Amino acid sequence: MSTLDGYIPMTGFDDLWVWSDETSSKRLEWYRAVAENRLPAKFRIAGTIPVDVDLEQDSEENLWAELNRGTIQLSKRREAIRTGQAELGPKARRPHLLDLCLELSRRMLRHCNFCAWDCRVDRAQGTKLGTCKLDHGTRVSTYFHHIGEELIYRGTKGSGTIFFTSCNMRCAFCQNGDISTDKDNGTTVTPRTLATMAWLLRMEGCHNINWVGGDPIIHLHTIVEAISILTDNMAPPSDQDLEQALSTKSDYLFKMAPETINGLFQDEFNAPMLWNSNFFASSEAMKILRLLIDVWLPDFKFGPGRCGIKLARTSRYWETVTRNLALIEEWREDATIRHLVMPNHVECCTYPVIDWVAENMPEIQINLMDQYHPEMFTNPLGSKYQPKYESLSRRPNDQEILAAYRYARSKGVAFESVTLETPPENPRLANICG
Numbered sequence: 001m002s003t004l005d006g007y008i009p010m011t012g013f014d015d016l017w018v019w020s021d022e023t024s025s026k027r028l029e030w031y032r033a034v035a036e037n038r039l040p041a042k043f044r045i046a047g048t049i050p051v052d053v054d055l056e057q058d059s060e061e062n063l064w065a066e067l068n069r070g071t072i073q074l075s076k077r078r079e080a081i082r083t084g085q086a087e088l089g090p091k092a093r094r095p096h097l098l099d100l101c102l103e104l105s106r107r108m109l110r111h112c113n114f115c116a117w118d119c120r121v122d123r124a125q126g127t128k129l130g131t132c133k134l135d136h137g138t139r140v141s142t143y144f145h146h147i148g149e150e151l152i153y154r155g156t157k158g159s160g161t162i163f164f165t166s167c168n169m170r171c172a173f174c175q176n177g178d179i180s181t182d183k184d185n186g187t188t189v190t191p192r193t194l195a196t197m198a199w200l201l202r203m204e205g206c207h208n209i210n211w212v213g214g215d216p217i218i219h220l221h222t223i224v225e226a227i228s229i230l231t232d233n234m235a236p237p238s239d240q241d242l243e244q245a246l247s248t249k250s251d252y253l254f255k256m257a258p259e260t261i262n263g264l265f266q267d268e269f270n271a272p273m274l275w276n277s278n279f280f281a282s283s284e285a286m287k288i289l290r291l292l293i294d295v296w297l298p299d300f301k302f303g304p305g306r307c308g309i310k311l312a313r314t315s316r317y318w319e320t321v322t323r324n325l326a327l328i329e330e331w332r333e334d335a336t337i338r339h340l341v342m343p344n345h346v347e348c349c350t351y352p353v354i355d356w357v358a359e360n361m362p363e364i365q366i367n368l369m370d371q372y373h374p375e376m377f378t379n380p381l382g383s384k385y386q387p388k389y390e391s392l393s394r395r396p397n398d399q400e401i402l403a404a405y406r407y408a409r410s411k412g413v414a415f416e417s418v419t420l421e422t423p424p425e426n427p428r429l430a431n432i433c434g
């Protein structure tokens, strides 16, 4: 069967003007094709690659070595599928590469190194907790069709966004503080309930499954298991699955019946997996994500100075995030970077972030976000306000936002279509960006 047999376009998404922008179409080509079910998502390809290990008996070292071998195979097969030289093929005998990802994520949970804190606590036992304060349980705060994401991700029917609780960073101004600082927020979910949530969002027309928090990396084991369940073709979920999943859903605008036509490739579940993250992941976690994630949406918040420590109590921020960004560039992944312009932090944070992107990822779009508002410890009207964060206690002013735009333009960084949602040739931009 050709990869295009049975392809039915999801009206609207493919017709968005944004795809006429060269930077969007060039570095988001894979994502766009998977969103439209013209190509299989990476996790589907991982399920076709057998691995030669004993998942129960082999050492973690052996499992990683096999993952490295499997990664090379997946990259080659993905490229062949992308260029029309190969078909997806049937599922592999067990264990396959996805089973290996799941086993490795479970092993990591026992000496947790999901993120760069590298706490090494046994979260499976849960007797000692790390920075994220989580044991093995996963809670979802809410999930819905997100219509506030970038146009390339919200499309016409929303981004299928699943918000996990807790976080591994401590941003004083967190814009999702109710979710990230309260580890008991939301509802406990099983991997099967999580898979049902993703299935529902996709079949209701969402263009992607958007894993976010807090930070999703601290829930890696549950997410990998949910993706595994989706690969085993869970559709349709049972009434019990739906009952458990629907209690957490908060869609007010999108009341639509799930239609399997929206999320199938060659008759099985398909959706681009979007990693929406602070990017404080460990390099081991990045190796697993590489096999599952179709498009990356990393934050790049702070410059190389002490802002990561002062504003988020996070050491090694710059080193970790730039290392992970360099990895996705080396792997030629589809991605969009986000940078929240903060008041009084344009020179120490915004400029170095733009400089780094211009030098190291010149083809990637960056969303220079202007919506910062004081929250949590920076909100002078809130009960948690701490005067030491006074410099962050207002919105960025016009001069700061324009300085960010002009600097990006002077460095040749692509930001216009994703930030302003207007094509770069729009004459109005001359006034805005100078």
Ligand code: SF4
Binding pocket: 112, 113, 114, 115, 116, 117, 118, 119, 120, 121, 123, 129, 130, 131, 132, 133, 134, 168, 217, 218
């Ligand atoms: S996810 Fe990160 S913060 Fe949480 S225990 Fe693991 S290494 Fe520590």
